[in-house]
Amino acid sequence: MDERQPITEKMCVEDMTQEHPETAVLLLKLGVQCVGCWISRYHTVADVAHEWHLDLPRLLRELNALVDEERE
DSSP, rough: OOOOOOOOSSBBBHHHHHHHHHHHHHHHHTOOOOOOOOGGGBBHHHHHHHTOOOHHHHHHHHHHHHHHHHOO
């Protein structure tokens, strides 16, 4: 059974995109341009949502749904 931890608002973007590369594609589709940027190692998912005016709960749902899809 997969015991993966969900993506949370406190997760660093760089860690998230390295562990789940498909999340980078979603962020790029949403217009987030910090994917691969040097600051992504310090920015959390919450920081990205705030900076890019994204709804944090919705972003987290979409990121986690994408990762769940990949695992199926």
